[in-house]
Amino acid sequence: MSAAVETNPQVEVVSRIEVDRSAEGAVTIYWASALFWLTIATIAGLISSAKLHSPDFLGNIEWLTFGRIRPVHWDTAIYGFGGTAASGTLLWLQARLCQTRIPFPALLIAGGVIFNVGILLGSIGVLMGQSTGVETLELPLYAMPLLVIPYVFIVIANFKMYFTRKTSHTYVSQWYLMAVTVWFPILVLSAEACTNLGAVDGVAQAIANWWYGHNVVGLFATPTGIAAAYYLIPKVIGKPIHSYHLSLLGFWSNAIFYNWAGTHHLTGGPLPAWTITIGVVGSLMMFIPVITIGINHHMTMLGSFHHLKTSPTLRFAVMGSMIYTLSSFQGSLESLRSHQEITHFTHYTIGHVHFGMYGFFAPLMFAMMYYAMPRLTGNEWSSARLIRIHFWCTLIGMLVYAISMCYAGIRQGMMMNDPTAPFLDIVRFTVPFLWIRTLGGLILFAGTIAFLINFWRIVQPHRLRFVTPTLMTTERDYNMLLNKEKELEQNDK
């Protein structure tokens, strides 16, 4: 019972330490893999990006042609980075919230290794030209069991933790984590069956394909990100989450509506009209969970924004949570037919995707790592400056990328709707923006490298030991904060 724990902080500390000890190996291996694949995905993304404005770049290497390197970018980003970052998050958060040790850590570590081998084999397969050709499920079939088996371990571990939990209250983050473990295997298996294994043909296959493509974001990445935000924001600032009722409404409306939205990717395609209409309605109804979650997080933060100055975790978490609201609003409006008439088949979609993935999901995963790694390893982050570089590069690079692509996409779409505009002119118009995109990607890459260095140092066995947390602050800022705290205390009295 959480109340009992609160009255006995010593016990809570001890239980935390036990949990973190048991989690260290498994969670660290998943997060280290996440950073490795993030680096690979960024490089693959930069190569793809460069090829779009300079087609001759690496043009005569068969393995690096656009049709191969681009799917590798997607698969390493979503499965390599997203899958492992989310798995680590899932294990650690669930263990913390259940106050149980992580079960069979050796198996989970083995799972982490198998997963990496799977992504590696799959990506090499795609580079060799063995892509299945189904967007979002390009990895050759022989790689899939290597991705599914480790996930089965995680599902089992998650259920085991939940059913042996020592707390009586199930916190909102746990709802999302339990949901992800149930949804994701169903998604992958039914999507593979309906596409690569050929259970259905033609248009139905395309529907299954994009049902999956949207849900891998909406029912896997998004709930994990939201679970992280629900945990980190109240945890760092030490206040309860604003409203349990809103949490409930947000969770269930998300569960009900997201699943319908996938067909908005096929607007204008040869689908029965009602399938797309339902996708549009599902997308628009997402306003309900998004606003709910937005209110809940914002109201919790209200009055604590000054902590953003120092806490790396909080900065990334709040950035992620705010951009969740923004990118989802954008997505809902984007699904309307009248909007799609302009932006479908343009760079706008790609702007939106990266706004969501790099503005919402990735920062929340970074926030998890910033928070948990010192607890798992017993080290502190070695450099506050590197954290600052990481943060600003992530924010600025992502904005440069998203804004340039969205703007270019709208203009591109309007020109394509004008039958008198020569196609080549439209292509030429987008080229400067494609260069800006590459620039944005390079800024993101710089941030990733800063994070890699810090991460590399923190996993070294007790090389660097600090007893105070690494905060992003100078002495002047620190004094300012102290004053602010005092002021607030006085106001309370």
Place this chain on the structure above:
Amino acid sequence: MKSDQPNPEFRRAPELQDRILEMHSAAMREMSEPRDGIRPTPVTFLILCFFFTMWGGYYIGAYGGDWTGTGMNEKAGAAAPVASAPQNPMALGAEVYNACTQCHQADGKGLAGQFPPLAASEYVTGDERRFAAILLNGINGDFVVNGQKYNSQMPAWKDNYNDEEIAAVMTYVRNSFGNKAAPVSKQVVEAVRKEVGANGPWSESSLAEFAAKK
């Protein structure tokens, strides 16, 4: 309650406690696990949710199309007037004729020795019952058109098209490629379908028999 009891190993080795706690200074300094507040849901927001839901219902009603597996026009629902207007048979017929071009060709002249012409053919411009019978059941074997002999297969279309579509393609063929003949109503096709729709493909003689029968 279990969580009140530290792990027994931990209690057994008190001399380790300090070192472990020092190593875990991060875990010690953190705030307790997050809790839920119980503020109520804002009423204005619930009202907003209500309007979203009403809008969703409206949109599904207005843009549901005809709720079939093939209707791609989202405005073809009962509410939209376009659907109830009768289709122009020549336009519909031209659409259906796409299924015939691979054999009878886009100009209706057929391919010498393989596929008979539809242009200037008695079968097309003559008895409409016989024409409908050909389209419904298809033809097998020797067949003479305008003195030229063909020996191949004409597929049956009864399962692919409804009476309206078959009447439309007949009207279209009877008024294209230089042909000129009265349009065909869907009642004619309906009657022929009722009479012989269950039969297999025609031969030249069985077709002549059917046409003579009246």
